[in-house]
């Protein structure tokens with residue numbers, strides 16, 4: 042894991058060593074609570090090598106160094122210094138969302154492909170800037186939507202998309218946790234639940250149904266006992282592109298009983314419904330109006346890699362084979378747009394289109410370099 046001379050390779054199709062059998066060399070930016078886990082996933086992946094660690098907090102760097110036995114020469118307090126001193130193929134960005142745009146656009150302009158933790162960024166202009174940079178530099182930027190890669194959500198998506206319950210007509214999602222934000226960046230931001238958590242559920246709505254979302258309306262609020270500065274509860278209604286409705290009822294300020302991180306789902310279609318609760322998936326066949334003809338508990342298969350480990354593998358595999366990773370920014374813009382539309386809807390009290398004119402234009406102007414999607 043030594044320092045290597047940095048060659049000039051801005052843009053263009055330079056031959057990465059990893060493409061001829063080497064490891065993909067990563068810079069990791071941000072080594073806080075999630076960053077420490079990413080470092081384990083990177084070091085545990087035989088196709089990846091960590092060539093630099095970046096954090097503005099010297100204590101975070103020191104504890105990562107001590108835990109992983111990393112040399113001081115590969116630790117930097119700024120991405121600019123890391124890019125100057127090491128040769129890398131890719132970057133993972135695990136900073137708070139407000140810094141994502143600066144970090145990932147700087148990396149792509151330096152010729153690196155990128156994985157960023159969700160959410161893509163914390164504002165629509167920043168997301169559009171990331172989209173434009175990925176298009177202009179022809180670098181891949183993936184958003185880590187790890188909730189797609191759980192055995193339960195994979196099973197849900199497979200069942201719904203196979204057509205077993207027919208055409209989706211309505212969906213109900215209940216998410217309620219008492220999640221203490223003390224000392225976290227989520228304590229300070231305006232819409233902690235929508236920006237930092239609901240992005241997972243919104244992305245899952247698209248992934249599970251295979252449908253994009255057209256509009257949203259609803260409300261958000263902060264329960265009196267909340268230690269969040271921004272609203273940590275919301276109730277939203279989304280309309281999908283096939284006309285179906287999704288009722289989304291969520292809180293990080295719940296008291297008493299909590300659900301799992303994915304929330305509880307009831308997905309109803311023309312031929313039946315699927316219930317996902319407490320890690321269990323049940324399918325109800327109801328081809329004729331309300332009468333259930335069969336109820337079955339579904340067997341959930343555990344794939345070899347899940348969560349961020351899957352995201353990382355998929356990123357490396359896709360780049361090696363010239364494919365488009367599943368959750369690149371050109372896909373993810375349709376999920377993150379739901380967050381900003383929801384914020385606008387709760388602020389204005391109006392039904393809000395998910396893609397406003399500015400976003401439609403950006404999606405038309407900026408396209409992925411790789412057309413063929415990873416399966």
Ligand SMILES: NC(=O)c1ccc[n+]([C@@H]2O[C@H](COP(=O)([O-])OP(=O)(O)OC[C@H]3O[C@@H](n4cnc5c(N)ncnc54)[C@H](O)[C@@H]3O)[C@@H](O)[C@H]2O)c1
Pocket residue numbers: 070071072073074075076095096097098101120135136137138140158159160185187225226237
């Ligand atoms: N996918 C998931 O399930 C999941 C779970 C938790 C967090 N996350 C995401 O991971 C990201 C980080 O969250 P966290 O909980 O680790 O936050 P954190 O506050 O614990 O850690 C962030 C780290 O980034 C560093 N940092 C801040 N600005 C920086 C900059 N400009 N350059 C370099 N380093 C900088 C901080 O010093 C800190 O060490 C967020 O985007 C969050 O939404 C994802």
